Amino acid sequence: MKRRTIGLTARQMAFVNAGADEVLFGGAAGGGKSFGQIIDALAYAVRWPGSRQLILRRTMPELERTLIRTAQLLYPRELYSYNKKERIGTFTNGSTVEFGYCGAESDVYRYQSAEYDLIRFDELTHFTEHMYLYMLSRLRGANEFPKQMKSTTNPGGIGHDWVKRRFVDIGPPEQERVTSTGSRIFLPALLRDNAFLRKSDPSYEKRLLNLSDGERRALLDGEWDLLDGRYFSEWSRSIHVIEPFEIPAHWRRIFTMDYGLDMLAGYWIACAPDGRAYVYRELYESNHIISSAARRILELTKEEISLWYAPSDLWNRRQDSGKSAAEIFAQHGIELTRVSGSRIAGWYAMKELLRPRTDEQGKQTAGILFFNCCVNAARCIPAILRDQSDPNDCAVQPHELTHAPDAIRYFASEWRGNEECGESEDSREYQRQLENLLGYAQY
Numbered sequence: 433m434k435r436r437t438i439g440l441t442a443r444q445m446a447f448v449n450a451g452a453d454e455v456l457f458g459g460a461a462g463g464g465k466s467f468g469q470i471i472d473a474l475a476y477a478v479r480w481p482g483s484r485q486l487i488l489r490r491t492m493p494e495l496e497r498t499l500i501r502t503a504q505l506l507y508p509r510e511l512y513s514y515n516k517k518e519r520i521g522t523f524t525n526g527s528t529v530e531f532g533y534c535g536a537e538s539d540v541y542r543y544q545s546a547e548y549d550l551i552r553f554d555e556l557t558h559f560t561e562h563m564y565l566y567m568l569s570r571l572r573g574a575n576e577f578p579k580q581m582k583s584t585t586n587p588g589g590i591g592h593d594w595v596k597r598r599f600v601d602i603g604p605p606e607q608e609r610v611t612s613t614g615s616r617i618f619l620p621a622l623l624r625d626n627a628f629l630r631k632s633d634p635s636y637e638k639r640l641l642n643l644s645d646g647e648r649r650a651l652l653d654g655e656w657d658l659l660d661g662r663y664f665s666e667w668s669r670s671i672h673v674i675e676p677f678e679i680p681a682h683w684r685r686i687f688t689m690d691y692g693l694d695m696l697a698g699y700w701i702a703c704a705p706d707g708r709a710y711v712y713r714e715l716y717e718s719n720h721i722i723s724s725a726a727r728r729i730l731e732l733t734k735e736e737i738s739l740w741y742a743p744s745d746l747w748n749r750r751q752d753s754g755k756s757a758a759e760i761f762a763q764h765g766i767e768l769t770r771v772s773g774s775r776i777a778g779w780y781a782m783k784e785l786l787r788p789r790t791d792e793q794g795k796q797t798a799g800i801l802f803f804n805c806c807v808n809a810a811r812c813i814p815a816i817l818r819d820q821s822d823p824n825d826c827a828v829q830p831h832e833l834t835h836a837p838d839a840i841r842y843f844a845s846e847w848r849g850n851e852e853c854g855e856s857e858d859s860r861e862y863q864r865q866l867e868n869l870l871g872y873a874q875y
């Protein structure tokens with residue numbers, strides 16, 4: 433038998449090896465996702481003789497152009513034959529790979545009586561959540577083969593929101609999460625991972641640079657936080673969300689929170705000597721009355737906190753007890769500091785902190801960075817919208833998106849990191865431009 437060697441990128445290897453019940457390999461165009469599917473399908477078919485796999489695209493022409501063709505190019509002829517009419521490839525060991533599509537919502541019912549060991553979606557964001565969940569129920573069979581859903585996709589598309597919720601928002605990438613319905617993992621795909629394409633088509637990346645801002649961010653950067661009309665357009669997961677590191681004990685720590693019975697959003701922030709703020713812990717829980725909120729915060733706080741920021745409405749007297757929330761927090765040992773300033777001044781300060789800049793090593797960074805455990809901040813800050821009637825302000829609906837940004841805003845309003853380290857002319861100029869832009873832009 434003639435042997436051909438197939439090299440894989442590190443991310444494709446991670447995709448092949450991922451053992452979670454549901455796997456998503458998603459991100460930049462040209463990251464090698466579809467190729468990864470085809471190779472992984474081959475590996476599975478060979479490893480589990482007699483297994484049944486299904487590979488889905490939204491439409492038939494897409495399926496033929498990409499996956500069917502790639503399989504025919506890559507799979508060894510001695511092992512694999514393809515039946516065009518049935519759209520099924522059969523291996524000599526009895527394994528099969530079926531190629532299918534779901535044009536309309538009801539097309540999934542064509543698979544009503546089918547059973548598969550592994551189902552693959554290519555371009556998952558082109559599918560609806562219903563299609564995905566329905567197909568999930570087709571994974572079954574009285575055999576020992578591992579049952580999995582393995583999907584690949586670019587961001588964007590009609591399914592962007594549900595796919596992001598299901599795989600991207602659940603926590604740090606490349607870490608398996610166990611949920612009540614099984615385990616999931618998200619593996620980001622980056623164009624720079626695909627050395628094969630960069631070698632064979634070095635100008636591909638340049639062509640992507642011509643796209644509009646939103647499309648470029650989705651296809652070139654594999655950026656998931658893409659909502660139109662969002663307030664923090666400077667947000668980029670690849671810049672603002674970072675791997676946790678050991679924080680030096682001498683860095684000053686600040687706590688900031690937005691308190692309500694519907695949600696207590698609290699953040700612990702470490703202030704680096706270079707003026708950068710690192711948000712390293714998140715508390716995001718509902719149904720805490722004030723005393724239980726205070727206890728919960730203290731339970732999570734092992735380090736010394738210099739300041740505890742809270743919004744001024746916590747100083748209003750409450751009708752039931754005659755005491756303010758701030759007084760009750762104080763009784764429990766948390767002396768809050770009241771945050772001053774307007775919402776808009778606070779949002780501006782937060783935008784300034786989030787503004788991407790290049791550090792001494794030439795790496796993109798910002799004045800505030802979030803450890804990847806702060807999943808709600810990383811979900812809500814990029815998603816919060818502009819207020820329709822006042823574009824300088826953030827919208828208060830959907831309400832659930834406001835808690836994390838509000839808490840971070842209280843910190844940003846008070847934070848004088850730049851002053852302590854000498855504010856640069858560059859950042860003052862940016863602030864002026866920002867104010868002009870927000871003041872005069874037409875909405």
Ligand SMILES: Nc1ncnc2c1ncn2[C@@H]1O[C@H](COP(=O)(O)OP(=O)(O)OP(=O)(O)O)[C@@H](O)[C@H]1O
Pocket residue numbers: 438439440441444460461462463464465466467468585586621626628629
């Ligand atoms: N391991 C590999 N060895 C050789 N070529 C590869 C490999 N991985 C990917 N390629 C090639 O790189 C190009 C892009 O790969 P692929 O189509 O899989 O990317 P993709 O992430 O699915 O892109 P898109 O987002 O456009 O669907 C293709 O020409 C593919 O054949």
Ligand SMILES: [Mg+2]
Pocket residue numbers: 465466467
């Ligand atoms: Mg593809």
